[in-house]
Amino acid sequence: MPTWERPSPRVAELIRTGVEGLLAAPAATFDQIDAVTIANADPAVLADPTLVAAIRRTNRANLTHWAEANLRDPGAPVVPNVGPETLGIARDLVRRGLDTLTLDSYRTGQNASWRLWMATAFTLTSDPDELSELLDVTANSIFTFVDATIAAISEQVALERVRLRSGTHAERLEIVTLLVEGAPIHQDRASARLNYALDRRHVAAIVFSDRAEPDQVALEAAAEALAQAAGGRRPLIVIAGAAALWVWVSGEHALDPDVLRAALDALPEVRIALGPAAAGIEGFRRSHLDALDTQRLLQRTPGDARVATYDDVQVVALATHDEDRAQAFVERTLGPLASAAPELRDTLRTYLAEGSNAKRTAEVLFTHRNTIIKRLDRAQQLLPAPLEGRMLAVALALEITRWLGARGSA
Structure with missing residues (x-):
């Protein structure tokens, strides 16, 4: 010393x-x-x-x-x-x-x-x-x-x-990691060792907390709620770390995210990122990788966003693997709107998602139509170029900002 x-x-x-x-x-x-x-x-x-x-x-x-x-x-x-x-x-x-x-x-x-x-x-x-x-x-x-x-x-x-x-955790994690990496493991052998049938349709999920030392019981309760929302089959749960579980559920039932959101009301520190349903070993692998992409974006949003599916973020996930270039695209496309009040961006994003219909936008946002019109006018004034002919680019830029936030806010 x-x-x-x-x-x-x-x-x-x-x-x-x-x-x-x-x-x-x-x-x-x-x-x-x-x-x-x-x-x-x-x-x-x-x-x-x-x-x-x-x-x-x-x-x-x-x-x-x-x-x-x-x-x-x-x-x-x-x-x-x-x-x-x-x-x-x-x-x-x-x-x-x-x-x-x-x-x-x-x-x-x-x-x-x-x-x-x-x-x-x-x-x-x-x-x-x-x-x-x-x-x-x-x-x-x-x-x-x-x-x-x-x-x-x-x-x-x-x-x-x-x-x-001294436990079986290491073996389960080793097998799952090999499957996710695409190793040539026979399906029946892997199923037997995991005690989980791989020949079905799967939805992968990351059940996690933003806290450094979360309640493990709460994470496990969320994983069980996920299994119930998927039809009640026994899930495969792997401890991926102190703050995250990797979960797979199988079955033909569609998984309703709203049911999960209701279940998480009693588990305020837990969040869930969902991959898409897919079949077999390749589906097991692909759904997990997509759930990780979903988690990457969900972690960048405020804590009140509790559940997200890959369908929610797919376009943004594909567009933001190079985040610096994605943010540069946002700033070029939105101009001053990129750093303006969030309600202006949210109003314009919803307006474009609702087919440029101000009445439906007001209903979705529970806001008076006149307020919506004023926000839309202000948002378009802040754009560096007219909205006409650029709706797709503006909509993508707004969606990226929704998940990544404005530059420097993450």
């Missing part, structure tokens, strides 16, 4: 000033840490919105933990961060067989955080002696904190491996 030296009173004051600025900074300030961490992640991690969200929460939690400790006592040793965010991502990676990536992600986050802190440090003083001491003290603090946190998380990883070896 590096030799620990407490900072001089002047440098302690500079540290406190710097971390106060970090804690008050907008969320976008930390996007560069997320970008670097996620850019170096395994493709299996990037494909799962739950893991990506957990990485973002962990980055914020670690930086906030370190900053708050230095606000209380600048330059003092910082205890490891073993809160629900950091323990949750460790458990999730072990359950997916990706735990070897845990230490790498912490080191990547450490390096990105250090670059952010160095940029802050150079704004605090121009005195070379003060700057040298400031960087030495905080480098020692950050690197020692990350080392201690990694050691604590490593213990959690080892415990989680023991738990997995």
Whole structure:
């Protein structure tokens, strides 16, 4: 462990000033840490919105933990961060067989955080002696904190491996992962090992929570409600992480999302993303991948959006795999409307979806027709070009904004 030296009173004051600025900074300030961490992640991690969200929460939690400790006592040793965010991502990676990536992600986050802190440090003083001491003290603090946190998380990883070896979860997750990846597993053999018939029609779902430490009972209750809405057959449930279940239900019954929404009234922290119904092993796989796409967009919407189907988001999912280009398309197509009041965009989107009928738009939005007309006039004034001849592009841009939000709002 590096030799620990407490900072001089002047440098302690500079540290406190710097971390106060970090804690008050907008969320976008930390996007560069997320970008670097996620850019170096395994493709299996990037494909799962739950893991990506957990990485973002962990980055914020670690930086906030370190900053708050230095606000209380600048330059003092910082205890490891073993809160629900950091323990949750460790458990999730072990359950997916990706735990070897845990230490790498912490080191990547450490390096990105250090670059952010160095940029802050150079704004605090121009005195070379003060700057040298400031960087030495905080480098020692950050690197020692990350080392201690990694050691604590490593213990959690080892415990989680023991738990997995003692149950059937690891086997189910392994088989499901192979099926989703398209491995050539015989259908009957996989069905027997999962205790779930793969020769039927399936609807895949991701039952998840945005909380770092959700109520597992609530997640399981939502999965059972999903099975009831699909006709009552026994579902296949796989624990995909601390905050998500992968679920498949089979049968010929159409699954009514409104029934699910009613069931979730008693489970306020749970959300469900649904894939389309499809048959056989390929349907099992395809429905799950589409449910993941649905979850990716559902997580970007406000928490009152509780259930979404792939039919709801299919066009947007296809149009937003490159989100930067999708947002550029939105801004070109909508102009100032892209950042205007949300009710203007929602009114124009509904108007186009209702065949440009103002009366039906008013009925759908439960708003007086005169108010609808005023909003439509204002929305069209904000468009960079007339709506006529551009309805399809404008409708798509509005739908993208509905799910992704305006630039910088996610």
